[in-house]
Structures are given as structure tokens and as C-alpha cells.
Amino acid sequence: MEGTTLVVIEHDRGALAEASLEALAAARALGSRVEALTIGADADGLTDTLGAHGASVHHRANHEILTDYAPEAWGEVVASAVRAMSPAVLLACGTDRGNEVLAQAAARLDLPFAANCTELSPGDALSMTRLRWGGSLLEEATLNASMWIVSVAHHLHEPSEAPAECSTSELSVDLDPSLARSRVTARVEREAGVTLSSAPVVVGGGRGVGSPEGFAPLAELAAELGGVVGCSRAVTNNGWRSHTDQVGQTGTRIAPDVYIACGISGAIQHWVGAMASKNIIAINTDPQANMVTKAGHAVIGDLHKVIPAITEEIRRRRAG
Numbered sequence: 001m002e003g004t005t006l007v008v009i010e011h012d013r014g015a016l017a018e019a020s021l022e023a024l025a026a027a028r029a030l031g032s033r034v035e036a037l038t039i040g041a042d043a044d045g046l047t048d049t050l051g052a053h054g055a056s057v058h059h060r061a062n063h064e065i066l067t068d069y070a071p072e073a074w075g076e077v078v079a080s081a082v083r084a085m086s087p088a089v090l091l092a093c094g095t096d097r098g099n100e101v102l103a104q105a106a107a108r109l110d111l112p113f114a115a116n117c118t119e120l121s122p123g124d125a126l127s128m129t130r131l132r133w134g135g136s137l138l139e140e141a142t143l144n145a146s147m148w149i150v151s152v153a154h155h156l157h158e159p160s161e162a163p164a165e166c167s168t169s170e171l172s173v174d175l176d177p178s179l180a181r182s183r184v185t186a187r188v189e190r191e192a193g194v195t196l197s198s199a200p201v202v203v204g205g206g207r208g209v210g211s212p213e214g215f216a217p218l219a220e221l222a223a224e225l226g227g228v229v230g231c232s233r234a235v236t237n238n239g240w241r242s243h244t245d246q247v248g249q250t251g252t253r254i255a256p257d258v259y260i261a262c263g264i265s266g267a268i269q270h271w272v273g274a275m276a277s278k279n280i281i282a283i284n285t286d287p288q289a290n291m292v293t294k295a296g297h298a299v300i301g302d303l304h305k306v307i308p309a310i311t312e313e314i315r316r317r318r319a320g
Contacts, residue, residue, distance in 0.1 A: 001032040001122040003088025006059075008078055008105075009050065010097050013068065014042035016049060019093035021159030024053040026152040027091050028162055030122060035059060035087070037171070039077050040066040051166025053159065059085075061171040069097065070183035073175055075104020080173050082109060087147065089122075094151035106149050113149045114141065118156055126150070133268075155255045155276035194228055196245065201227025202256045204247055204274070207234040208263020208284065208303060215241065217307045218262060224314050230254065232270050248273035262303040266291025283307070 005027040010017040027034045036055035038046055040062065047058040061077045078101060082090060090105065092098035094116040106113035114128060118138065121127040126143040131153050143150070196202065203222040205215055215229060222229050230247040231240070247254055249272040259277035264270060266282075266289055274280065275294075282295035283303045292298045299306050 001030050001088065004033045004035055004085070005030055005089040005091055006081065006085060006087040007034060007036050007055070008090070008092040008098065008101055009036050009038045009043065009046065010093065010095060011038065011040075011043045011046065014040075014045065016043075016046055017093075017095070017097075018159060019095045019098065019154055021053050022154070022157040023091055023093040023098070023152060024050070024055060025157040025160055026093075026120070027089070028054045029157075030089065030120060032088060034164075035085075037061065037078065037081050039074050040068075047166055047168055051164050052161050054162040054164050055166050056164045057167050057169055059169045059171045061173050063173050063175050065175055065177060065180040065183075068184040070180050071097075071100050071104055072182055073179040074101045075108060076175060076179055077171075077173050078102070078105035079108035081171055082147065084171065089126075090147060090149045092151050094153050098151050102149055102151055109147075109149075111147060111149055112143060112145050113151075114143050115151045116153045117150050118153050120150065120152070122148075154253060194226070196228055196230055196247070196252045197254060199226075199228040199254070200257045201225040201260070202230045202247070202254055202258075202277070203227060203260045203262065203307075204230040204232065204264055205235060205241075205262050205303075206232040206264030206270075207238075208265075209235070209240070210263075210304075212240040214304070217304070217311065221260070221307055221311045221314075224311055225258075227256070227258075230259075232264050232267075246273075261291045261295065262307060264291050265289050266294060 007023050007027050009020045034054050035057040036050045037059045050058050099115050116131040117128045119129040126148045132139045203218045205218050231245045235241050236243050236246045249269040253273045255276035258279045260281045262283045280295040282292045282298045284292050287300050
């Protein structure tokens with residue numbers, strides 16, 4: 001494909017999001033020249049990493065109001081970059097932040113935006129397959145526009161290195177202070193250790209756990225496996241666990257090596273958050289539960305008996 005693909009790089013105060021490495025891999029697959037855009041001075045040091053993943057130019061946009069994530073300001077920066085560079089494709093990973101920034105930029109550029117694409121086939125127009133209805137449907141579509149603005153579905157492209165000679169370019173942006181009205185201004189630090197989004201093992205509980213106290217055995221099993229506890233929306237609605245533990249479309253999307261879903265029916269909103277798990281084990285008394293039918297392995301039984309038995313067996317084997 002001729003032209004340049006400009007990838008919007010997601011980072012948190014200079015810490016590169018792995019999702020952006022997925023976006024760079026997807027951009028390389030288009031066969032065009034790949035360039036990267038970072039926003040905020042704390043991301044200036046990412047040039048070597050971006051070059052290692054195929055970016056030939058690292059465009060760095062700095063401004064006094066770009067001290068932290070601000071969706072309106074980031075959207076205007078991306079729109080300014082497009083006006084200055086005229087790329088053929090504007091691309092990001094379809095995380096919450098990636099989709100929000102591209103939507104902001106597309107509105108400012110008066111161009112269409114296609115989110116959460118799984119396949120991209122460039123031609124006279126851009127043919128694509130994309131996730132719809134929370135991932136329960138795949139849509140075949142064609143994008144006709146003077147420039148293509150797309151996000152690629154998260155956890156779909158495996159990050160991989162493809163070293164390129166990466167130069168730097170400073171992008172001058174003129175931003176109205178009002179664009180900082182929506183901006184991250186404070187943070188609550190979480191406990192150190194693995195998080196729900198990064199844990200290799202997640203032990204999830206649903207309504208079938210029965211009570212806040214019922215999560216104690218799940219926490220014991222998660223600790224034995226070096227993982228964390230997650231939950232369904234029904235659990236947070238009941239006030240049994242914090243929303244930060246929720247797996248799902250309106251919670252955290254996970255991709256652990258193993259997801260153990262305990263007493264979870266598997267509504268589509270939850271499945272969207274868990275479907276990237278490499279292995280899913282469902283524990284449920286209902287053999288027809290959606291999570292059971294979709295899981296690679298299932299235990300039909302009472303989770304209050306099964307979970308302690310698994311934990312005891314793990315401890316027994318380790319002691320032996």
C-alpha cells in the first residue's frame with residue numbers, strides 16, 4: 001500500500017502500553033511506511049522502542065497542557081498531525097483510550113472512523129472485518145474516505161519486533177487551554193503486584209459465589225496460582241466486590257493464560273471481557289450455562305466444594 005500509516009501511541013506518563021505495539025504490528029501488515037505519534041514530553045524517550053517495532057519516524061508533540069491524558073487535547077493534537085502530514089491511514093489499538101482519541105480526531109477532521117477492526121484489506125477503498133455488538137458479531141464493511149481512520153481490535157495482533165531506522169520529528173501544536181477541561185488530574189495508586197489486566201491467572205466469580213465472604217476460597221486459589229480475583233457485573237451490582245475487579249465490556253478486558261470462571265453464567269458483556277483468555281475453565285452447576293459451553297474445559301459441580309478441593313490438591317502436590 002502506498003502512503004504512510006500514522007500510529008497513535010498510547011502511554012501512561014511515558015510507560016508504553018503494549019496495545020500500541022499491537023497497533024504497530026497491524027500497521028506493518030498493511031505494507032506501508034509506518035510512523036508513530038506520541039503526545040506529551042514524558043513519551044519523548046520511546047524512540048528506540050518504537051523503532052524496534054517498525055516505526056521509521058517518531059513524531060513528538062509537546063505542549064504545556066499535555067501534562068497527562070486529556071482526550072480533547074489529544075484528539076486535537078492527532079488532528080493537527082494529520083493536517084500537517086496527510087497520512088494515508090491513521091491507526092491506533094482499539095482500547096478505550098485509543099478509540100476515544102481517534103473519535104475525537106475524526107470529529108475534528110470531519111472524517112468517518114471505523115473501530116475495532118480484525119482484518120484490513122487496502123485497495124481503492126479499505127475493506128475490513130470488525131467486531132460489533134460487543135464482539136458477538138463480525139461485520140464486513142468498506143470504508144470510502146480521503147483518509148482511513150481505524151482502530152484494530154485489542155489482543156488480536158501479537159507484538160513483534162521489526163527494527164527500523166527511527167528518526168525523530170518535533171510536531172508544533174497550538175492548543176487552546178479550554179481543551180484541558182477534561183484531563184486526568186489525580187490518581188489513586190493500586191497495590192503493587194499483578195493487576196487484573198496483566199495477571200497470568202484470573203479466578204473469576206459470579207452471582208453463584210453467593211456472598212462477599214464466598215470469594216475467600218477464590219482468593220486463596222488465586223494466591224496459590226500467582227493470579228488475581230475477578231468478578232462479573234452482577235457481583236459489583238450487588239456490592240460484593242469493587243468495580244476495579246470486574247471483567248467485561250464495561251470492566252476490564254483480560255487475556256490471561258488461564259481464566260477460571262466460577263459460578264458465572266457468561267452473559268455476552270462478560271464474555272467480551274474474557275474471550276481473549278488463552279484457556280478458560282468454567283465451574284458451574286448448570287451444564288448449559290453460556291460460559292460452560294464456550295469454555296475449553298468445564299467442571300459441573302458446586303464451586304464451594306470444587307475450589308477448596310483444587311486448592312488443597314495444589315498444596316498437597318507442592319508439599320510432596
